[in-house]
Amino acid sequence: MATWRVHLVGLTLLTALLLSGCGNTPTAAPPVSSEVGTGTLEFRANGEDFVRQGFVTSDGWAISFDHLYVTPANLTAYQSDPPFDADAGGMPQAAVQVSLEKPTTVDLAAGDAQADPILVGAVEAAAGRYNALAWELVRAADGPADGAVILMEGRAAKDDVMLPFRISLDGERAYVCGDFVGDERKGILQAGETADLEATFHFDHLFGDGSAPPDADINRGALGFEPFAALAQDGMVDVDMSALQAGLSAEDYAKLTEMHLAHVGEGHCQNTSES
Amino acid sequence: MPGAKSIRWYYLLPLLLLPALALAAPVTAHGxxxxxxxxxxxxxxxxxxxxxxxxxxxxxxxxxxxxxxxxxxxxxxxxxxxxxxxxxxxxxxxxxxxxxxxxxxxxxxxxxxxxxxxxxxxxxxxxxxxxxxPVGGVGGYTPLQLLVMGASVVWGCVGTALFFINRK
Structure with a gap:
């Protein structure tokens, strides 16, 4: 019996050690350094022109959004050295990092067609180069998107059909990304000044892009809008994850749940919630 | 060798987790x-x-x-x-x-x-x-993951050896 106990303890310890290696939990943030001065670091969320201006899906539906709610949480900016490569995996190695922990629901469709990316929040941060960003997408605890991780409300039109839609997506996610890729540099914070970082969402990955060829990479992996339109009742698409699981084909539902919307500008992120 | 029979198989169970470690490697999107x-x-x-x-x-x-x-x-x-x-x-x-x-x-x-x-x-x-x-260790694995993987391999070899010794 005693031998069994020894073996059981050994087995348990080894299993625990193995499992402990699977996590990618960010480390606690060190204190903000005052030696280099501080500035204001803004965290922003951006649905890009696809959300602000609408677009035509890969299957020909003209989509416009009235509201598109997401709830980022635990946004963490890193001064990563060496620079972080999301494709290589792991987590940023940073002596300086700052976080905006509180979940904040924002509407990516707010403002006009030329509106700036949506401000999620700002923190005082040590001056320096913030070249990596991690964040979580969590379920809204209250407000218009209560209970949803992503809530899309708008209209879709094709030929002589117009369908209002309200699509509520579930499934919390966590992402880690490298430097922002785009027309401008982000995250370069000078003492006494303001810089921003951006969590970018590519909804064309979900619906496809009618301006791209049908066999383009962006459209091969997209659902389009037709599978959602097929779930319309009484002239409206009003679905949550349960309805989507019941109504979509297994292939389309798998695509939906595996959809990777998170970017930093055009740079890609690693979905750490799948690790 | 007292207790050797009880070592036969279950000390090899952690090896079943090695594929899970492989799955824990970063998941990257298109790009x-x-x-x-x-x-x-x-x-x-x-x-x-x-x-x-x-x-x-x-x-x-x-x-x-x-x-x-x-x-x-x-x-x-x-x-x-x-x-x-x-x-x-x-x-x-x-x-x-x-x-x-x-x-x-x-x-x-x-x-x-x-x-x-x-x-x-x-x-x-x-x-x-x-x-x-890659950042954070060889092949994208953390040092702890590498250590545990190495320990698992050694442990598996010991378990296998004990298994065959016990059969004699």
């Missing part, structure tokens, strides 16, 4: 890949994840001492290739951003001080990083 080689100049090759070249992609290069203003801009050729010679008097991390069709990536190329000499760039080759290394 683009930029590789480079170092010779007399830096030669980049930019491809989408499916292997297609990023033909005509926009290239923006930032020098180490000015990460805001581009040091050079250009476009990839039809094969997704782009070549440039960094200023050897500006050592540090040269950043190269490549973008096309809503996809993009940045690679960071460390360049050592005093790379250029009268003999040309060749003498500075060793001061370049020849390939990008």
């Amino acid at each position: 683009s890949n930029i590789s480079y080689t170092i010779g007399p100049a830096v030669a980049l090759v930019a491809q989408f994840d499916n292997g297609e070249p990023m033909a005509g992609a926009q290239v923006t290069i930032y020098a180490p001492d000015d990460p805001v203003n581009p040091w050079m801009t250009g476009t990839c050729d039809a094969e997704g290739r782009f070549t440039f010679m960094p200023d050897p008097d500006r050592p540090g991390n040269w950043e190269v951003q490549v973008r096309q069709s809503g996809h993009g990536d940045i690679v960071v190329i460390p360049v050592g001080a005093g790379m250029a000499t009268a003999a040309g760039m060749g003498e500075g080759v060793a001061r370049y990083a020849p390939v990008m290394q």
